Amino acid sequence: MKIGFVSLGCSKNLVDTEMMIGLAQKNNLEIVNNEKEAEIIVVNTCGFIESAKQEAINTILEMAEYKVTGNCKYLIATGCLVQRYKEELIKSIPEVDLFISVDEYNNFGDILGKLINSKIQRCSLEYEDRYITTGNATAYLKIAEGCSNRCTYCAIPYIRGPYVSRKMEDILEEAKRLNDMGIKEVIVIAQDTTKYGEDIYGKKMLPELLEKLSEFPNFKWIRFLYAYPESMTDELIQVVKNNPKICKYFDLPIQHASNSILKLMNRRTTIERIDELLGKIRKEIPDAILRTSLIVGFPGETEEDFESLYKFVEKTKFDKLGVFEYSKEDGTPAAKLKGQVSAKIKNLRWNKIMELQQKISEEKLKENIGKEYEVLVEKVTNKYIIGRTKKDVPDMDGLIYIKNTEQVNIGEFITCTVTSVKEYDLIGMIKNKALV
Numbered sequence: 001m002k003i004g005f006v007s008l009g010c011s012k013n014l015v016d017t018e019m020m021i022g023l024a025q026k027n028n029l030e031i032v033n034n035e036k037e038a039e040i041i042v043v044n045t046c047g048f049i050e051s052a053k054q055e056a057i058n059t060i061l062e063m064a065e066y067k068v069t070g071n072c073k074y075l076i077a078t079g080c081l082v083q084r085y086k087e088e089l090i091k092s093i094p095e096v097d098l099f100i101s102v103d104e105y106n107n108f109g110d111i112l113g114k115l116i117n118s119k120i121q122r123c124s125l126e127y128e129d130r131y132i133t134t135g136n137a138t139a140y141l142k143i144a145e146g147c148s149n150r151c152t153y154c155a156i157p158y159i160r161g162p163y164v165s166r167k168m169e170d171i172l173e174e175a176k177r178l179n180d181m182g183i184k185e186v187i188v189i190a191q192d193t194t195k196y197g198e199d200i201y202g203k204k205m206l207p208e209l210l211e212k213l214s215e216f217p218n219f220k221w222i223r224f225l226y227a228y229p230e231s232m233t234d235e236l237i238q239v240v241k242n243n244p245k246i247c248k249y250f251d252l253p254i255q256h257a258s259n260s261i262l263k264l265m266n267r268r269t270t271i272e273r274i275d276e277l278l279g280k281i282r283k284e285i286p287d288a289i290l291r292t293s294l295i296v297g298f299p300g301e302t303e304e305d306f307e308s309l310y311k312f313v314e315k316t317k318f319d320k321l322g323v324f325e326y327s328k329e330d331g332t333p334a335a336k337l338k339g340q341v342s343a344k345i346k347n348l349r350w351n352k353i354m355e356l357q358q359k360i361s362e363e364k365l366k367e368n369i370g371k372e373y374e375v376l377v378e379k380v381t382n383k384y385i386i387g388r389t390k391k392d393v394p395d396m397d398g399l400i401y402i403k404n405t406e407q408v409n410i411g412e413f414i415t416c417t418v419t420s421v422k423e424y425d426l427i428g429m430i431k432n433k434a435l436v
Helices: 011-026 050-064 080-092 102-116 156-160 168-181 206-213 234-242 259-264 271-284 303-316 343-366
Strands: 002-007 040-045 074-079 098-100 138-142 185-189 221-224 249-251 289-296 320-325 372-380 384-388 400-403 413-422 425-433
Touching (some): 002 011, 011 040, 011 102, 040 050, 040 080, 074 102, 080 098, 080 102, 080 156, 185 206, 206 234, 289 303, 303 343, 320 343, 372 425
Parallel strands (some): 002 040, 040 074, 074 098, 138 185, 249 289, 289 320, 400 425
Antiparallel strands (some): 372 384, 372 413, 384 400
16 A cells, blocks of 8 residues: 655654654555555644644645545544543544554554554654654754653653653664664754663753764764753863764753743753853853753743843844744643743744844855855755755754855765855855765
């Protein structure tokens, strides 16, 4: 049978989808990218915030249309939305033939087999079966499941459970498979990468893991995302500073710059400690890229709180920044807090921060003009070679567009000079092809 997958949400969810594809391939199901051709369609949903839930529901209903206009015989929904609202979804979307929640992934194969009346080898989703969907050069490496931080606004602990690290030997075994495939960029992910190892080794093990990953010969760029500032250590900063393979890129979700709001969020830090950490990183690694994510309109956020946040962003000048309007999530402590902020005010505050950051981003981008960068090629058209520098994460940050004057291949590295900027992207000219 022909099977197609739609993966929504974060990169951690994408890894789950890749394991589903691997399981399907192992059982001789034909993977197709065109939903019209698929006899089985699997939608892996996100349920993190309200907009993600709505996107998931809309996508499921859109895929249900292929039961009428395409070849779809079975529609399956899985992932975080299903984990949280399975019974409600069963009642409200009868077009779906099967809902598989996250805590059923150990029996994914059996459940799928019963639906399509076919014997499925191996029940559970396995990392060793993963089919990499991110091209021939880049892959995500998930090092833990769940989260134990219990931020008051976040539903992840209720969806994915407490933080559980993978054994280092299992991660390194998967890394070897990626290395042998020729993967050049590895992106280490978890809900909180900086907490890796605490639960099974009794100490933070991300620095050691990154060092071990750098020993694989094909890995040229190594990144880690979702690094909580309260768990950032001097050791980790030094590893990033001294290891040439590790990108000088810190993804630090601070969420706010008012101590009263941080306390309401149950963030175990203060703005003074965050400021000190950012200063330390920039002192030790002057060319480090700092990325953060913020929430505006959290319950109880006053004009004074927002002004503190605005001034902090203005002063700090993050290289990359994402802003979310607070989303009231069922079952979270923040949903019960007094002082819920109106949608209008949340949107006004979101716009104000985004306008500020746009100016900062323009200034930051212009600093690149005249500089040389190594670029990982991701797409080639008649007009442009399109890729990323070490400063940019796929699907989050900008791209560099280079006039196509030489024969290059997707997945290789080239050297280029930045000549101009456009919105969030760089424009460049090729210098020479790197010998890699």
